Structure formats: structure tokens, C-alpha cells
Amino acid sequence: MVWAKIGAACLLACVALDPALASGGLQQSFLQPMGPVAEEQFSHLIRVVGITMIVILPVLLGVPFILWRYRYSKPRGDYTPEWEFSKKLEYALWGVPVLVVAVLASWLWYSTDKLDPYVPLGPDPLQVQAIGLDWKWLFIYPEEGIATVDELVVPVGRPVEITLTTDTVMQSLLIAPLTGQIYAMPGMTTKLNFSATRTGEAEGENTQFNGDGFGRQKFTVRALAPADYASWVEGGGDGLTLDEGTYATLRQQSVLADARGDLGLDKRAEPIVMTLGQKGIFEQIVAKYHGAAGPRWGGTGLPQGNATGGGE
Amino acid sequence: MSGNTSPIFGNLNWNVTPYTDLLQHVDSSTIVGAGAASVLVFGAIAGVALFTYMRWWGPLYRIWLTSPDAKKIGIMYIALALVMLARGIIEGFVMRAHQATALGTLAQPEAGLVAPDHFSQLFSTHGTIMIFFVAMPLLIGLINFVLPQQLGARDMAFPVLNQVSLGLTAAGAALIMISLLVGQFGTGGWTMYPPYTGIDFSPGEGVDYWLWAILISGMGSTLTGMNFAVTIFKERAPGMHFMRMPLFCWTSLCVAIMLVYAMPALTVSSAMLALDRYAGFHFFTNAAGGNMMNYANIFWMFGHPEVYILILPAFGVFSEISSTFSGKRLYGYTSLVIASMSIAVISFTVWLHHFFTMGQSAGVNIAFGIATMIIGIPTGVKIYDWMATMWRGRVRITTPIVYLTGFFLLFVIGGLSGIILANPSIDYQVHNSTFLVAHFHNVIIPGVLYGMLAGIHYWFPKAFGFRLSETWGRRTAYLFVGGFIFTFMPLYVLGMMGFPRRSPTFQNPEFLPWMYVAAFGGVLMMCALASLMWTFWTSYRNRTALAVPGGDPWNGSTLEWSSPAPVPEWTFPQIPQIQARGDWGEAKRAGDPWKGPERYTDIEMPANTAHGLLIAGAAFALGFAMVWHIWWLAILSFLAIPGMIALRGMRVITPKIIPAAEVEEADRRFRQQVASLASATRADEETERNRGVPDLSEFAG
């Protein structure tokens, strides 16, 4: 058991410590956690691998042994062609897996409950609203009056609660070093709760295929010290305001760089920071799909006059 | 393609072929597309030419296409599956080659071998083909061939229905094939989740190709399930009690029941999506009260049982070969039966694990996560039982045993990643990543593919009268094992590094080394495919040296080894009386197993008919017409199907009678031949001395 755990840890360490992975660039893996949720996910992974080794190692070691020992060309050991049952063996064959699964199931219960994405990690979490658009994410900070495209900035130490929806097909938001993913669907909201315990930059992404620009639907996540976060909030943005006009442009099927071009910014894959034109944008976009708002905020279909779009 | 619909040609016009794309725009992506279409066109032309030159059309029609014989139908299923497997593996290779060249940046358009739109068609056709037109026809074909022979039956309960099922499956496969040449395929993956695949976001014919291929072939699989179930319940030879059936029959029974309960869910979810797309319904649309979560829910009510439908026949094969090639009785028969049946039942209670991340409460996830883990128990027991079967045996390392070994060592790793994914807390991280892709290939390739290839190798002599080359068989198996390791182990790593599945591009240069390893694996897989084809060809050329007319090349213990190889149309000259489990083995133990029947009687077999072929044609026309909105053809072919059924229902159909004299003549000849052939020991199994008559003194298990 202990050995199994050590083995499993080594295996994962090989992956985690892969020099390539550790070198520069944005962190994209939960094997280098930046917060308690990913940390617990990582250690639960090791735990599961370790426990499961009890039932797997006998096969990995036993099969080569049996093939070697009982091979027809040079057999060793007895030959018992009519042996077909043993009660004792039967107890072991069923019993061990049952016990292992019982242990695994208890841990599963524990960790699933503990990491329920709907439960905040502490009092007064920072509220962020995320809207999945085709090939970019729009983040709204209702209390701070900021909206960003493809950038999520959070203060270290304060819990964060993201409320998600989309204004297109289903998507799934993952910030691997901080927390797991959750689906986002139009007209509905889901939640992700997490917090960052150290500063750093991570990559967030959509993992649910949604068309040609899918491979470029990535965003930057920056966990800043509280003071830096405060100055980021103060810092103002690109001079744009999120209102129906800018939203209509963002809602087009386009990747970040092209959307910037459409908004009159230079076409780099840099995040956009805007001020909020009005309150309740997120709520109105969810409500669109329940018959409210009529044709406002772009309606519910595919955006018209789509220039950069996918599929013919 | 939203232009005007012509009353005659529907939405078809000259702009739908990949050649038009190539003319408009020459790059690696359009070249690959036009190349694939050309392979199809030239393949078809070469096939037609070959058949015409060899004058094979008549025999093809008379002996194969119109045959209601389950054994022939089984072989045709497998032939279909192998053709589709070739396309599936080539597509897998193209995807691996693409991703190895797909490193890009966020600011620049996607690079790489193929365009993003083309890449997404590739993973969609690849997944759909591999599941529905490779794995399913392989297992249904193998069951068709083996099951009646093992049960002591001459045919399926409904032979003509069986033909229709094959026809429907082939019609679905043909729709997918034609999509290479005419129009585009959908881009929503093999699951085709709406709303992405709804009419708003996926206009055009792509998703419709998928829908009609699935609706038509799914109907065929449902009918197959019923046919198998009734056959097992009603057609067993006298004395073949349930607890005397070989394990392969048990897993076939599980599959039959599961097909009957699982396939309708797929038909329903696809039909609902079709109604959304064609008739403006709002089951799964974003607005107007639609809810895509219902699609995921219904789809996976089929989808999870489906993966056990795929794996259980392979488990049946492994039960047979582990015992035969160890020269030993199967360990824990009852245990294996209970385990198979519990897998079949539990597999209907876990589907939610495919969408742990859809936002439901932790409690729901816990319940389904634990249910998922529980299914690991009977699966683990089966593996230990096969190990116990080989323990204290005398194991011949034949091709099936190489596959079995590959299965043992790799499948448990797939099991480990399955247990990992069953934990919702971890699934939140690796869901939708290539970790998941690695996981399901890790259970499907060592499980289903190796199992089916092992089964084909094992029963091939029974079908064609000669063994497959062991040398090439083993080479193929090693290549498939090596190819798997190199292709998919890197995907585990990439998945944990955060690489989403279905990605046409990526920006992290650190992924690149793993991509190269995986691409190398893709090359090995192509070699494995070539080696598999070569195995058939070289064995065919050496068929006289490899012939095993005695019919029992592996010294087996189940009923099918009692007949000649190739097995005659009527299988048994007289329906056997079963005395024991492993009846043929017991007969060998008792002394003279090759005793002929005392009296021969006329044998009644179902007459050949073109019914299945005609229904397949109409079903294909219906699908194609619906895809292209050619309404007159759709109506016509839709009416033709019940019409043909009614016509057949009104005709008096006389069965084919094989006169007793003919049976007697053939059977006597077989028995004389067995008596005249020298028996071969197991040491001689792979040599020319193996003429299918084993050394009885060696038979112990």
C-alpha cells in the first residue's frame, strides 16, 4: 500500500516535473496548483492511483509471471487442466476489489463533497460573472464596474465566485491550476468557487468544442497580491465601455485578436478591459433566453453579419 | 448551402465536392480532402473493375448478398468493419499528423496540416465510424458467426431480419462514406451535442449525415439485439442449459439485452435532434424552452451501456481463448457468468458520469461516481478469473494470446484511468481533455479491438478452412500493442497538462515533444493496419499449407469445433444432444468424438432472398434524400420499406430443403477425411502438420 503510493507519486512526479512543463509560459495544469481546490484535486488523484494499485499491480506483475512460468514451450510448475474452482480464491477475487472500492468510494464521497463548486471557500467571495461567447470569454465585475475580455484577475487570499452562462452554444470553463471546469449554457447559470493562495499567471480555457476558433479560446488568469489587485481595478482600461454596441461586436464569432480589430484596437491577442455601461447586463443576457428583452442584446440566434465565422 | 432547393436535386449541386474546394483554394487541407475523396472514388472503380474482371458479381450476389445464413452475414459484417477500420485508422493518423504540426499562437490563424473545419470533421467521422461502423459490426459479426454454432443451432431465430439488420448497418456506413465525396460531415464529434449541432449553429448537411447514419444503423442494431436474444432463448440445442452455454454465449446474451434497452435511447435522442433541425421543434435549442441537457442525458443513457456492449463480446472471446490456449478448463465459470450479468445491469446506472460537470449537485455526482466504481468490481473479477485460468496451464503464445496479454497489461491501465475519472472531483480537471481521449482509447483498443482481432484469428479457420499466419498474426498484434502505447500514453500526459480534446491548435510549445511521440504511434498504427491486411493476404496465398479440414485446429472444447472447416451451410448434420458444459471436450475425453449420426434427414434452411438488400437500398436512398432535402425521393423510399415488407408478408415463401443424401455424402466424406488425417499435437499447432485433427490424448481441459 505504502509502496503503491510511492510508486504512484513517482509516476505523477515524472509528469509534473517534466522540465518542459516547469519552464516559463502560462501554467495550464492542476499538477502545479495555485490554490486549495486544485491542490486537493492533485492529492486526491495521487490517493486514488495509490489505492487502485492494490488491484492493478497483481495483474501487471502476475501476467508476465504466469506467461513465463506456464508457457507451453518450457513449462515449470504443475499442470492442473481440470482445476476450475476454489472457494478460498473466490473470496479473495471478489473480496479484495470490494474492499478497495469501498475505500475508494468513501474517499470519493469526501472529496466530491469538499470540492463542490457551488460552495464558497470563505465569506464574502469576490463576485465575477462570466459569459461564454464564440471563441472568447467576457468577464464582468459587477461591484468593481469593470468588464474584461479574456482576462480574469483575482486577488490572492480572497475567495472568488464565478457565475457562468453563455450567449451561444454550450461551453466549459477551466482554470486548471486553480479549480476544475464547469459547463456554461445559455439561459442558465452555473458556479465555480475557488481561491488563489499564491500569485502567478495561469491559462484558462474553454474545453467544450464550439467551432473553428475553439483552439484559440484561451484567457489569462492573473492572481495578484491584494494591493496590486486594487491598483488594477483603479487602472482603467482601453477606454471602451461595455454596452449594447460593443457587446454586439463581441458577440460575433471571432477570436480575441479579431474582436479587438473590430473594436478599433490593435489586433493583438491582448485582453480588453472596459468599464461597465450599465448594471445587470449578465442578468439580461440570461433572461434573453426566457423570452425577455426581445431583440435586445443581439437576440438568441447566431449573430447576424458574421464576418470571421466558422463553417460555410 | 442555404440557397434554393431544387425540386429534383434538393440541395445538391456541383459545389459540394472536395474537388471544388481544391479548385477554389489549394492548400494541404483541401489536398487531404480531395485525396480522401479520390481514394474512395478510385477504390470504388478498382473494386468494380476487379469484380467484373474476375466475374465475381454473380457469386457475390447469389452466395453472399442474398444469403440469410448467420455465418455469412457475420462474415459480411466483419468485412464491412475492416473496411471502415482502415478509414478510421487513417483518419486517426491524419489527426495525429495534424496536431504534430499545429503549434500556433493566439494572434495568428490556425496552422497545421488541415484547416480547423476539416480537423473537426475528422474527429467527428473518426469517432462515429469507430464506434458505430467498426466496433459494432465487428462484435455483431462475430456473434452472428459464432453464437449459433456454439448453441448447437443452425441459424438465428429470424434469419431474414438478420439480413435486414446488416443491410441497415451497411446503409448507414455508406452514408458516412459518401459524405467524403458529396458535401461535408458534421463537426460536433461523435456525440453531436446540441445546441452546437442545432440548425442555428450548424446549418447545412453535415449533422444530417450523422443523424441519418445513426438512425438507420441504430434501427439495425436494435433488431439485431432482439434477434440474438430470441435465438439464445429459443434456439439452443436440446440439453444446452443456460449454465452449459460457453461464456461467449453468455456475453452475447448480455449484449442482446443491452442492445434492446440501450439503442432506443439513441434513436430517440437522434430523432428529437432531427425534429429540431427539420421541423423547427425546440427540444434542444437555446431559446423557446429547449434544453440541451436533455440531449446529453438521453444520449448517455445509450452511450454508457454502449461501451459495455462493445466490451462484453471481447470478454467472451477472452474467456474462450484463455481456456483453449492454456489447455485448461475455464476457471470460475459461475463467477464469470455472474460478473457479466452484473456488468450488464450496472452499466445502465452510471451514465451521468459523462457529464459530472454540468452543474448538478454534489450529491448526485457522488451517487453516480460510486455506481461507476462498483462496475469495476465484476470487471476486475473477470480479469483475475482469466489469470487463474492460465495459472498452472500450458500456455501457447499464439496470436490470440499475444492480444490477450496486451489486453491484460493495458486494459488495467485504462481501468485505473477510469477509476480516476469516476471521481467527480478529479473529473472536473481532466474531463474534455486528452486524458479522457487516452482513457477511452485505452479501454476500447486493448478491450474491443484486440478482443475482436483475437476472435477473428481464433475462428477464422472455421469460416474459411485455413488458419491465419501465426508469424504475421503476432507481428500485427505486437504493432497494435506498440502503436497503442506510443499513440495514447502521451495523451494522458497532455491531458494532465491541460490540453483539451478536439483542439485544432495549441499554443504551448511544451506539448510538442508529446505530440511527436503520439504521431510516431500513429505511424505504428498504420503499420499495424498494413500488417493486418498482409496477414489475410499472405495466409490466403498459403491456404493449402494452412488448411485445417479436420475443423478443430486449436483442440477446443466448445461445439463449433466439432464441424468441418470451412463449416457447411447447415453447420450440424444433426442437431446435437448436449450432455455437458464443453460438450465437445467431454466427447473427446470419452474417446471417439467424430461419430457421425446414424440417420440423416432432410435439412430445412431459409431460402436466399434479396429482401435485406432491397431494404438497405431504400434506407440508403431515404437517408441520402433527407440529407439533401430531395423530398420526392425521401417519400418514395420511405414508402418503399413498408411496401416491401408487406409484399414479402403476402408471398408464400418456401424454405430451401437440403436433401438428406447430400448432407450424408458431405458428412461421410468429412468423417473419412478426419480418420485419414494424422493428428497433431499442440507442439505442432503452428506447423503444417496441424490439419485440424488434434491429438485427443492431449485433451485434458
Ligand code: HEM
Ligand atoms: C488505431 C488508431 C487510432 C488513432 C491513431 C486514433 C486517434 C484519435 C484521435 C487523434 C482522436 C481525436 C482526439 C481529440 O479529440 O483530441 C480520436 C478520437 C476518437 N477516437 Fe480514435 N484513434 C484510433 C482508434 C480508435 C478506435 C479503435 C476507436 C473505437 C473503436 C476510436 C474511437 C474514438 C472516438 C469515439 C473518438 C472521439 C471523437 C470525438 O471527439 O467525438 N479510436 N482518435
Ligand SMILES: [Cu+2]
Ligand atoms: Cu460511461
